[in-house]
Amino acid sequence: xxxxxxxxxxxxxxxxxxHLLYALIGVMLGxxxxxxxxxxxxxxxxxxxxxxxxxxxxxxxxMLAGIYYGxxxxxxxxxxxxxxxxxxxxxxTCLDGYQMARQGRAGPALATAAVGSxxxxxxxxxxxxxxxxPLAEVALKFGPAExxxxxxxxxxxxxxxxxxxxxxxxxxxxxxxxxGLIGTDVNSGVLRFTFDVPELSxxxxxxxxxxxxxxxxxxxxxxxxxxxxxxxxxxVGRLMPTREDIRRAIPAVLRGTALGSFLGxxxxxxxxxxSFGAYTVEKKLSKHPxxxxxxxxxxxxxxxxxxxxxxxxxxxxxxxxGIPGNAVMALMIGALMIxxxxxxxxxxxxxxxLFWGLIASMWVGNxxxxxxxxxxxxxxxxxLTVPYRYLYPAILVFMSIGVFSLSNNPFDVLIxxxxxxxxxxxxxxxxxxxxxxxxxxLGPLMEENLRRAMLLSRGDPSTFITKPISAGxxxxxxxxxxxxxxxxxxxxxxxxxxxxxx
Amino acid sequence: xxxxxxxPKDFWAGVMFISLGAFFMIWALTHYQxxxxxxxxxxxFPTVLGGLMVFLGALVFxxxxxxxxxxxxxxxxxxxxxxxxLIYAGLGxxxxxxxxxxxxxxxxxxxxxxxxxxxxxxxxxPLVLISAACVIYGYLMKxxxxxxxxxxxVFIAAFAGHEFKWKEVGIxxxxxxxxxxxxxxxxxxxxFPVCPAFMETCPIR
Numbered sequence: 001x002x003x004x005x006x007x008x009x010x011x012x013x014x015x016x017x018x019h020l021l022y023a024l025i026g027v028m029l030g031x032x033x034x035x036x037x038x039x040x041x042x043x044x045x046x047x048x049x050x051x052x053x054x055x056x057x058x059x060x061x062x063m064l065a066g067i068y069y070g071x072x073x074x075x076x077x078x079x080x081x082x083x084x085x086x087x088x089x090x091x092x093t094c095l096d097g098y099q100m101a102r103q104g105r106a107g108p109a110l111a112t113a114a115v116g117s118x119x120x121x122x123x124x125x126x127x128x129x130x131x132x133x134p135l136a137e138v139a140l141k142f143g144p145a146e147x148x149x150x151x152x153x154x155x156x157x158x159x160x161x162x163x164x165x166x167x168x169x170x171x172x173x174x175x176x177x178x179x180g181l182i183g184t185d186v187n188s189g190v191l192r193f194t195f196d197v198p199e200l201s202x203x204x205x206x207x208x209x210x211x212x213x214x215x216x217x218x219x220x221x222x223x224x225x226x227x228x229x230x231x232x233x234x235x236v237g238r239l240m241p242t243r244e245d246i247r248r249a250i251p252a253v254l255r256g257t258a259l260g261s262f263l264g265x266x267x268x269x270x271x272x273x274x275s276f277g278a279y280t281v282e283k284k285l286s287k288h289p290x291x292x293x294x295x296x297x298x299x300x301x302x303x304x305x306x307x308x309x310x311x312x313x314x315x316x317x318x319x320x321x322g323i324p325g326n327a328v329m330a331l332m333i334g335a336l337m338i339x340x341x342x343x344x345x346x347x348x349x350x351x352x353x354l355f356w357g358l359i360a361s362m363w364v365g366n367x368x369x370x371x372x373x374x375x376x377x378x379x380x381x382x383x384l385t386v387p388y389r390y391l392y393p394a395i396l397v398f399m400s401i402g403v404f405s406l407s408n409n410p411f412d413v414l415i416x417x418x419x420x421x422x423x424x425x426x427x428x429x430x431x432x433x434x435x436x437x438x439x440x441x442l443g444p445l446m447e448e449n450l451r452r453a454m455l456l457s458r459g460d461p462s463t464f465i466t467k468p469i470s471a472g473x474x475x476x477x478x479x480x481x482x483x484x485x486x487x488x489x490x491x492x493x494x495x496x497x498x499x500x501x502x
Numbered sequence: 503x504x505x506x507x508x509x510p511k512d513f514w515a516g517v518m519f520i521s522l523g524a525f526f527m528i529w530a531l532t533h534y535q536x537x538x539x540x541x542x543x544x545x546x547f548p549t550v551l552g553g554l555m556v557f558l559g560a561l562v563f564x565x566x567x568x569x570x571x572x573x574x575x576x577x578x579x580x581x582x583x584x585x586x587x588l589i590y591a592g593l594g595x596x597x598x599x600x601x602x603x604x605x606x607x608x609x610x611x612x613x614x615x616x617x618x619x620x621x622x623x624x625x626x627x628p629l630v631l632i633s634a635a636c637v638i639y640g641y642l643m644k645x646x647x648x649x650x651x652x653x654x655x656v657f658i659a660a661f662a663g664h665e666f667k668w669k670e671v672g673i674x675x676x677x678x679x680x681x682x683x684x685x686x687x688x689x690x691x692x693x694f695p696v697c698p699a700f701m702e703t704c705p706i707r
Contacts (some may be wrong), residue, residue, distance in 0.1 A: 187542075224577070393659045405694070
């Protein structure tokens with residue numbers, strides 16, 4: 001019954017008019033950037049972080065969370081109508097969603113995606129409410145050794161799930177960890193890697209790095225590729241799926257929800273992994289695998305449910321352990337820190353209205369999203385006809401304003417531009433920026449926990465494998481690495497990514 | 503000697519990782535205290551990480567010589583990169599001798615890069631112009647104010663694209679600046695200078 005009381009508390013917070021407004025703004029923005037290809041939730045949330053400074057912590061988190069799961073809804077619209085992923089997690093929706101649109105069944109595809117996402121969102125919200133409190137309980141017992149090992153596991157998982165070369169992904173994580181160390185060393189007060197630049201003594205701002213790596217770098221890459229976007233102009237048609245569609249979609253939605261909820265909790269997981277996973281599962285289980293890629297409704301329902309479920313359950317490690325599973329969660333931690341809240345298991349007990357208010361707002365936000373996405377679908381389709389040459393200067397203006405307003409110092413904008421160039425080079429060299437961002441935010445945390453653990457064990461590194469929980473995390477990391485390093489599975493993984501990219 | 507690189511992307515990624523890792527490691531070792539495993543000094547963690555990065559970079563590097571990989575296409579070459587760094591370093595040095603602030607050296611270097619990119623390396627326009635537009639916006643915000651620096655940002659950025667029509671970009675700029683002033687200055691009350699510093703009274707605000 002405690003959960004019920006907590007949820008009532010949460011809904012009390014979430015349905016206050018001001019929080020309803022911020023949930024609406026969040027999901028509207030999320031849908032907007034989800035629909036527009038080339039603008040992702042990471043860049044948008046980074047852009048809005050400075051602005052949340054003026055909001056209450058609850059309003060800020062509600063809005064930022066809305067952007068993330070709202071983008072999952074919006075992304076499917078573009079995937080189905082334009083055959084382009086509006087958001088990276090909807091890459092697989094392109095495969096069958098666009099085919100359905102070509103057969104004149106865009107309406108049912110959109111409706112299935114939206115309703116499936118809504119169902120998944122509701123279930124995921126419940127899962128967070130049930131699973132988070134006991135997890136936080138366990139996490140309160142974690143010492144520095146456990147935290148360090150958990151972070152190792154999180155980083156390893158993030159690299160395993162990155163596209164392309166595993167070694168390069170690990171190297172990017174290490175690069176991020178090193179960049180995170182720039183600034184004043186908390187233990188000794190020594191300025192590290194600041195090169196006598198006074199602005200660097202507080203370290204590089206996380207927002208600035210994220211905007212450079214994901215914002216400007218992406219714009220540069222998009223401009224180099226040139227503009228070739230064809231909007232699928234045929235009418236959306238009636239939204240109502242046929243009875244046959246519904247019969248085939250329901251089990252797919254159920255499976256997608258279960259898989260997405262599970263994969264979202266894993267460190268390194270989230271929306272992207274969930275939708276890929278769900279598509280593979282649907283194709284494997286289907287009686288008609290030959291229909292996949294030619295407009296199978298399961299190929300839309302499963303991944304769309306999964307990416308929304310995954311987007312929401314990925315909040316669990318962030319809320320209970322204070323450890324981000326993906327780049328968006330890293331930004332959420334940044335938002336908490338801006339508000340002066342130390343992320344970790346104590347947030348739930350110290351700020352129950354924040355914790356439960358956020359969870360309840362997710363349900364409210366999902367309800368908004370169904371309304372936004374089905375009756376108002378025409379509005380978003382209009383948006384798709386806006387050419388990129390109008391969009392990117394606008395994005396640049398908002399990013400620059402956001403970064404400049406962090407401290408009213410041009411130095412931040414310079415750093416953003418530099419990381420834009422670094423991000424561009426990384427894209428060219430096929431090095432994924434996402435693992436680097438995770439490393440960047442975990443760098444100082446990892447060093448501190450490592451130091452404490454070693455101090456407690458009097459310099460004996462075996463402490464990480466003699467403590468049972470810590471040993472569990474380390475073993476899991478090693479197993480993950482081995483699995484990916486094994487040639488047979490490695491080949492499969494490469495194939496999977498190739499298949500899903502097309 | 504002509505070495506055939508089979509996987510240029512991995513080759514250069516390896517070079518990048520090795521040099522970055524080595525830099526962090528050596529810098530940490532020569533500037534900060536190592537400490538012991540029990541009481542780690544500020545150099546301990548960066549040295550370990552730097553070493554790990556060199557090792558990983560070496561793996562990528564060696565693999566790139568043995569295995570076939572996709573080719574790397576860049577709109578500039580390594581000489582261009584060196585030239586760009588030299589421009590900033592040189593201008594910084596000259597401005598320092600003349601007693602002018604480092605901010606102006608960064609601005610001047612950026613302007614020189616824009617000109618060079620547009621004239622000699624049209625392929626680098628997206629990379630150079632987008633980055634440069636942000637830098638110019640940031641460094642001119644205080645002297646020129648929001649209205650003028652946004653104009654520079656929008657026009658320079660738009661020039662990096664495939665199509666550039668004065669009228670279109672002009673309309674886009676007007677929309678964006680009105681929106682920025684209404685939302686960020688009036689709505690969120692961010693402390694931006696709206697008008698240039700040399701204007702004594704600002705009609706807005």
